[in-house]
Amino acid sequence: MxxxxxxxxxxxxxxxxxxxxxxxxxxxxxxxxxxxxxxxxxxxxxYPEPATLVADMSLEEVIELVASDGLPRQLKKGKSVTTVVMEADGSIQATSQYTSGIVTLKAN
The missing domain is CATH 1.10.1220 (Arc Repressor Mutant)
Structure with missing residues (x-):
């Protein structure tokens, strides 16, 4: 804010x-x-903030960035787009969309 x-x-x-x-x-x-x-x-x-597209970062770096400021990010690599968000309870959720499906990871 x-x-x-x-x-x-x-x-x-x-x-x-x-x-x-x-x-x-x-x-x-x-x-x-x-x-x-x-x-x-x-x-x-x-109504969360729209995710900001980031490039040239690893997933771990994106997760650390989201954990530090709480703003959602999207990481695009090849044919996948991974959205990383901070949940209301403070946990970090990463959801990757591939041409063949969706994978969701959640970490506290």
């Missing part, structure tokens, strides 16, 4: 069904964060 002054950040008014605000507040309290942070965390998990 970029450092922006609150007056320059996007604002959005949201209508919620009865009881949802209380559910969000309860979960936010359990996670020791504000309701705003809880909503942003949930939205970030549902």
């Amino acid at each position: 970029t450092d922006r002054k609150p007056q320059n950040q996007d604002k959005f008014i949201l209508r919620m069904p009865d009881g949802m605000r209380d559910r969000i507040k309860s979960v936010a309290e359990k996670n020791n964060r504000s309701m705003n942070s809880e909503i942003l965390s949930t939205l970030s998990a549902a």
Whole structure:
């Protein structure tokens, strides 16, 4: 997330069904964060940043990069594309797509 002054950040008014605000507040309290942070965390998990294409790196280097900054990356080698993402629990998941199928690896 970029450092922006609150007056320059996007604002959005949201209508919620009865009881949802209380559910969000309860979960936010359990996670020791504000309701705003809880909503942003949930939205970030549902709508992650698009993966950045990287080249001339090994899979291990890409995994280390994602682990350090949390931003998803794609590594293209030959006929395969490997997408590396950090899951909400902090684990790293690498999914490789080949012309013949998909392989998913998950590491903590």
